[in-house]
Amino acid sequence: MKKLLVALACVSSLSFAADYDPVKGEMLSLSCFSCHGTDGKSVAVTPQIAGMGKTTLYQTLLEYKNGTRPGTMMPKHVKGFSDEELMQVATYFSTIKR
Template sequence: MKKIALALVCLCGISFAADYDPVKAEMLSLSCASCHGTDGKSNGITPTLAGMGKTSMNKILLDFKYGRQTGTMMQKHVKGFSDEELEQVSYYFSKVKR
């Protein structure tokens, strides 16, 4: 049973990575720079995105998109992105060094 669970976890990770397009992800991430800084390295009060885990960041972005997280302009910003695009952005920032 543990082997099956491990195989499923590995396959999920592979499918996420296999669809990753670094050029598209970087282009999409440019819309974040005005608030979160170049490459997600914020110097202000907005959170730093660089080095954030892809799974946790993707969950946060989807929570904003679907109204489960409120209180900032992020709700309006992420509505312009598809779920797949938000996944690309999450993967991009997870690869950027803090």
């Protein structure tokens, strides 16, 4: 799994940063399912993120990462992602219908 992610990261870094890779987007998004529900359709106290706007999602994630938006879990979680990976994740959830 790790090796595959590294391989995918290498492949995608050769292409234009804004290119969306559906496989990579879904893989990175798996890490969100445990709290936000499968495909971001939350059934718990965590907010539903399925179907949010791509730009809103990306901005929100960047704010958690750079510390300008407070949170209990999100600031910790997004620190493991590059900005490009957050864009992949944002695109993935924006394509899911609520």
